[in-house]
Amino acid sequence: MSRFEESAPARGGFSYDLCKRNEMLMQKGLKPSSYLKTGTTIVGLVFQDGVILGADTRATEGPIVADKNCEKIHYMAPNIYCCGAGTAADTEAVTDMVSSQLKLHRFHTGRESRVVTALTLLKSHLFSYQGHVSAALVLGGVDVTGPHLHTIYPHGSTDTLPFATMGSGSLAAMAIFESKYREGLTRDEGVKLVAEAICSGIFNDLGSGSNVDVCVITKGKREYLRNYMLPNPRTYVSEKGYSFSKKTEVLLTKITPLRELVEVIEGGDAMEE
């Protein structure tokens, strides 16, 4: 029992005790389990009245699409949303954690959360894990100090930009932004540009695909446009449908008891230790 206590990490952080054993197993031919990654194209831009965030909806597990319609725009606060690229578990966990911390902070201060607060909380968590928490985020929101857009990298560095892209499709999306972005876009122009950048990622990057999610955040209001655009509908859908009707014919019913019924003897001795 004392062995188990020793191997727990002394002060937070990850425990690398099993790394050598894993290496040995891999040498012997054991394939490591692949984890769910969001290949991803995520973008954000600042427009006239606030910020617009966009994301694709494909989650991959190696070469397979694990989820065709996942949600990559995570809620942080009523006025702050965060898009996540990298390992899906990491982005979900880190955004959920900071979202809870922000809520507690709101209770303590009695004020609306600020984007820089979320930024500092995320940045210090990611830095302390030295890049092992593989979460690359685009954080955007509007608070009393105005609209803000930040990118956060897995190692904990941040940038503040008027337009930003992250994920495997970031180069495709950045090409669209670099050629078409200008300051003072209207809401409709901004949403159209974001959708275009995400589509560019969807069609040109293998790790991104399916639909476009958009989130528009302005002072006092946010619009979460889930599946704003569906440019990849299923071409063939069977008319018969894919579920079996209730009156499916039963051919045979056989019940095999797995264990014989136990006889209960009345007035027996109480269980003894």
Added chain:
Amino acid sequence: MDSIYNDLNAPHSMGTTIIGVTYDGGVVLGADSRTSTGMYVANRASDKITQLTDNVYICRSGSAADSQVLSDYVRYYLHQHTIQLGQPATVKVAANLVRMVSYNNKNMLQTGLIVGGWDKYEGGKIYGIPLGGTLLEQPFTIGGSGSSYLYGFFDQVWKEGMTQDEAEKLVVKAVSLAIARDGASGGVVRTVTINKDGVSRKFFPGNTLPLWHEELEAKDSLLDGFSAASPEPMVS
């Protein structure tokens, strides 16, 4: 696709050219603005000259995360120190705090820094704090990957007691020379001038910089004449 993806996961590093120069009456700090992730430019307009106090600034190079976190810690320590001292912190104290954090965490950090500022006791001072955490007070210092191309240039051109104008022109010229030769440096040139009258920030976009040996004039993009609408996504 894999190699590009691995590149995008590479730690965010600032290729960089950073410079700090003293002149008669203050200091001029200069830097480029490129932050790279492997071979991709993650931010082409980053600000590598960060404020520590009203009168002390720091130029950051190396790992972006390490240098940002270090600056945040030192800003916090300096804030406390200023409250306890009752007057603005000196450049020497700021540089020493940066050195303490850098040296004590030398195994984990990978960042080279230049601290520069003005205080009423010593005037304008520049301190170089390279990898490992040495502290060197110097009349001028250069750092980052682009600095390799500037050692000879500074040996030739440096002189004591320049005017503010001469110092600023020197810094801009030096950064633009490094940008011309170093792939990991680029974007715009930012300078911060600190003297007894305060701090002034200047910004030099790429097209205002002089062109060097065999560099071509920036032509208008071929796409400017292109008026085609963006392609509509395929819908079956």
